Amino acid sequence: MIIKKFFVLVICFGLFGNAFAQTTPKNPASTRDVSPELKEKALSLLNNLVRESEQFSLPLNRISARINVADLLWESNEKQARTLFQNAVAELNTMLGQIPSEVPEAEEENYERYAILNDVKNLRNELLVTLAAHDPKFALEALQALSRKNADGLNFFEDDQALELSLAAEIAAKDPKQAYEIAKKNLENGLNYNLFSALEDIYKKDTELGTKLAQDISSKIKNKDSAISSPYDYTSNSNKMMNSSAMNTATVGSQRAGSVINVWEVQSFLDTIKKLNRQAAKDKKPNLLTDNEIKELIGILAQKYVRQPYLSSYEVSKIMPEITKYFPVQAQAIKNKIGQAEMTTLNNLMNGQAFQIEIEDKSADEILQIIEKKPVAERDELYREAAQKAFTDGAVQDAKKFYGRIKTKREYDYLDKQIDTALPLALAEKGDLSEVRQTLAKLKSPEERIEILTALALTVAKGGDRKTASNLLDEARSTYSGRMKNRKNLASILQLAQASAVLTPDQSFSFLESNINYFNDIISAAILLSEFNDYGTVKDDELRLDTVEAESYRNAPKAVQLIKNLAAADFEKTVGLAGKFSRSEVGFFSRYRIAEALLDPNAEENEKNFQSNLSEEQYDH
Numbered sequence: 001m002i003i004k005k006f007f008v009l010v011i012c013f014g015l016f017g018n019a020f021a022q023t024t025p026k027n028p029a030s031t032r033d034v035s036p037e038l039k040e041k042a043l044s045l046l047n048n049l050v051r052e053s054e055q056f057s058l059p060l061n062r063i064s065a066r067i068n069v070a071d072l073l074w075e076s077n078e079k080q081a082r083t084l085f086q087n088a089v090a091e092l093n094t095m096l097g098q099i100p101s102e103v104p105e106a107e108e109e110n111y112e113r114y115a116i117l118n119d120v121k122n123l124r125n126e127l128l129v130t131l132a133a134h135d136p137k138f139a140l141e142a143l144q145a146l147s148r149k150n151a152d153g154l155n156f157f158e159d160d161q162a163l164e165l166s167l168a169a170e171i172a173a174k175d176p177k178q179a180y181e182i183a184k185k186n187l188e189n190g191l192n193y194n195l196f197s198a199l200e201d202i203y204k205k206d207t208e209l210g211t212k213l214a215q216d217i218s219s220k221i222k223n224k225d226s227a228i229s230s231p232y233d234y235t236s237n238s239n240k241m242m243n244s245s246a247m248n249t250a251t252v253g254s255q256r257a258g259s260v261i262n263v264w265e266v267q268s269f270l271d272t273i274k275k276l277n278r279q280a281a282k283d284k285k286p287n288l289l290t291d292n293e294i295k296e297l298i299g300i301l302a303q304k305y306v307r308q309p310y311l312s313s314y315e316v317s318k319i320m321p322e323i324t325k326y327f328p329v330q331a332q333a334i335k336n337k338i339g340q341a342e343m344t345t346l347n348n349l350m351n352g353q354a355f356q357i358e359i360e361d362k363s364a365d366e367i368l369q370i371i372e373k374k375p376v377a378e379r380d381e382l383y384r385e386a387a388q389k390a391f392t393d394g395a396v397q398d399a400k401k402f403y404g405r406i407k408t409k410r411e412y413d414y415l416d417k418q419i420d421t422a423l424p425l426a427l428a429e430k431g432d433l434s435e436v437r438q439t440l441a442k443l444k445s446p447e448e449r450i451e452i453l454t455a456l457a458l459t460v461a462k463g464g465d466r467k468t469a470s471n472l473l474d475e476a477r478s479t480y481s482g483r484m485k486n487r488k489n490l491a492s493i494l495q496l497a498q499a500s501a502v503l504t505p506d507q508s509f510s511f512l513e514s515n516i517n518y519f520n521d522i523i524s525a526a527i528l529l530s531e532f533n534d535y536g537t538v539k540d541d542e543l544r545l546d547t548v549e550a551e552s553y554r555n556a557p558k559a560v561q562l563i564k565n566l567a568a569a570d571f572e573k574t575v576g577l578a579g580k581f582s583r584s585e586v587g588f589f590s591r592y593r594i595a596e597a598l599l600d601p602n603a604e605e606n607e608k609n610f611q612s613n614l615s616e617e618q619y620d621h
Contacts (some may be wrong), residue, residue, distance in 0.1 A: 035568075043596050060546070063127070072596060075599075132167045143160075162192060165194035165197070168198040187216055210276070231264075270298070275287050306330050316338070355385060359389075379405045380408055431460055436452060439452065453549040480493070496511055520583075552593065553611055564597050578591050578593075
């Protein structure tokens, strides 16, 4: 973990943006208005990267580089991109064949085996999902070529069902019929959350096939051979042996007919159906499942909850309103089983869920009107829920408005502090000069002032007032101490580079060039620590590209816009800046990100998604 945190500071073009300055210039080049001349230069750069991708000594680096480059190259040179993908499949197949066997009671050997296996699994997933977006048939052929059976005849890769369904979601855009066939085949092994995602994608492309798949899933749930299980089944001593067997079946992926279906999966399927039915109503299309078919599924859950030995209010709260509507007798039995002590929790959960549905797609003013019609005793909690949702959605000013309506606040509630911390940047991004000036007076550290001033400068520049924007940027520059000693200083430099890239590109280049040696020193120190502690970031003197990639995106959620603005100002200088990194692996990925920013119309969205996934992984760990 130490090495990871070190690399967050410096890796790659990720330096040219940072997690604290998520501002978007108002007049930058967008992903779809890159000039033909600039695209031509980016394609030339990409062709150089094709050659560079073969120069890595680590097989995992060569495979990763080929995948990234082939993905970008497909549109302009499909034949060469196919060759790169084929080479990646062949080398990955070789790596797969070299995975050592598990050695009983040999911890060190098995650790190395698991590390190699994890690398192969990650590369395999990346290769197949990337390829499926271009050629679904090719992706399925690659999946078959990269599959293995263990001694028991089961899949060597336990998550192949989920992976195949992920491929189906990609395939749906080009071939919904093939995606349906994949989903239908996987349905034989049981329900899977990826299956519901595939259902949505298939339905969007082909209403008839989507409806057919929904019917297939519904029939699977109602099949007498399918056992509906709950996590709480496994707490019952009387059913311990039976449930242990059921868990085993589910864990292996329900390889036989008569699979175990979890109550959460049924509820998730119903949520998906309701969502798609709402869309069908808007599009004036037939529902995927009728009210009676949905009622039948709810009845199956109601019977399950009545029979099972233990119930939690959290387990039944989401479906309880519908059970009460359709099956009042079972609803009362469920409430009796939950007990009076849990009923308050259950009612609160149900009220909260109903409120979230009620305010969906509503404006802040409409939400306020909804809350003001509720009983006075409920309003404080509803204001807080609305504030939390607004804050999570990035509507910080709305969150402040909602939170300010609470009359009796919780004793320990950090939401208010979170809102106040995020508010200055939100005001700056809105471009309200007077409000930001009042906020600046309250900020103590120069780093905070730089963050707000640069964000405000970008917003004002978008409005066309470049003179005021330049003055704000000058004020931010004068606030910077001029010495980089810690991460806060690094954040300030990157924020200044972001704003300067729009207003004074030469100054942005200067900020970055003057600190390249410092960045290289920290990279070298990080690598030294990695080798000393055997963290695995460096192998055979080569830095792993997956580390470079992850830390680049982790540290630069808005790097695409910065790269595009710098490249528009001076393409050769931007590429030259990337070449100043002392590590060739970092230089390669820097140049790749330049090509990606200029050639991929989805680069900004991909960057955002990658960043979001990394944040979730960090939270999970």
